[in-house]
Amino acid sequence: MNFKTFAELIELKAKAASVFPFLLGLAYSLYHYQTANFFPLFLYFIAMFCFNCFVDIWDNYNDYHKAVDTEDYKKNTNIIGRENLSLKTIRTLLMSFFSLSLLLGLIVAWLVGWPVFWLGLFCYFVGIFYSAGPKPLSSLPVGELASGLTMGYLIFLICVYINTSAVFIWDFESLGSTFLVALPSTLLISNLMLANNTCDLEEDEANHRYTIVHYIGRKNALRWWTMSIVVAYISIVAAVVLRLISPLMLMLFLLLPFIVKQARPYLQRQVKKETFIISVKILLIFSFTQTILMLVSLAI
Known part of the structure; x- marks a missing residue:
């Protein structure tokens, strides 16, 4: 297995969905609580990254085995079938990533407190059953909520707690x-899943996966996608008004022309290989700028 195939298997290009909430949690801890706990935070980052890799491989593995469309999806779309990957190698990677993540997660919980264990346990539950079981979460109209809540909020919350366990209430x-x-991170990560399900609507239905897009329709899914970006900006303003973050964060509004320009092609055509990347770009640019502005506000 070469690096390019491995990167696609773990969906390396989408790892920012978990890395940026982590960085934002660190920046918020420093800004709001003036504290950080770097050693357990480092262990948590490795554990989080490994589990994220496990989830993406697990997702591909389960999709491969459960595929109804065996002639097209299983042989030509799913990376395991397309690249003729060894199932033994896939299982070894799954066990390795999961075991390392679990071990490091338990160490972090022992170092800073058991709330990390319970929050992590919920994330593990979502990650495992996102694609496993007779009715995986990804095939139900709750995938957007599950991915947005765990990756956008719980990664952030765990990070904040690790840094502030002595004073966090x-x-x-x-x-x-x-x-x-x-x-904002929660909504934009949820938008990734929504865009993915919108682009894959026909393919999902052919494989008996009935996501929220199946129930609300493509047009309403696009309205939801757009409204999530609007609400993300409203939440930035609200957080500034409540003095939770620096007024410097309002500079995120300078990204609006870029976001509008990026959004237009996706709203016109929802094609996985052409326009899905737009949701990734919006998440990357917004989250990167949000994190940088939070760090700059510390210096000021």
Whole structure:
């Protein structure tokens, strides 16, 4: 297996969906609490990255085995069949990534507190059953909620707790504040899944996967995708008004012309190999700028 195939197998190009919430959690901890706990944070990053790799390989593995469209999807679309990958190698990678992630996660929980264990357990549940079982989450109209909540918010929340475990209070104010700050990431990551399901609507239906797009239709899915970006900006303004983040974060509005320009081709044509990448670009640019502005606000 060469690097290009391995990168596609673990969906390396989409790893920013988990890396940026982590970085934002670190920046928010430094900005709002003036503290960080770097050693367990480093272990958590490795554990999070390994589990993310496991989930993507697991997703491809389950899709390969459950494919109804064996002539086209299984042989020509799914990377395992297309590249004729060894199932033994795939299972070895799955076990390796999962075991390392679990071991490091338990060490982090032992170092900073068991809330990490319970939050991580929920993430593991979502990650495993996202593509496993008779009715995987990815084939139900809850995939967007599951991916957005776990990757956009819980990765961020765990990061904040690791840094602030000595002072963090589990109350409505703390949870509401962290959720509002992480809401743009949550919505844009959810948009990735929504765009993926919109592009794959016919293919999913052929393989008996009935996502939210199947139920609400392509036009409403596009409206939802657009509204999520609008709400992401509203949440930035609300977080600034509530003094949870620096007014410098309002510079994210300078990205609007770029986002509008990027969104137009996707709203016109939803083709996986041509326009799905637009959702990835919007997430990357928005999250990168959001993180940089948070770090710059620390210096100021």
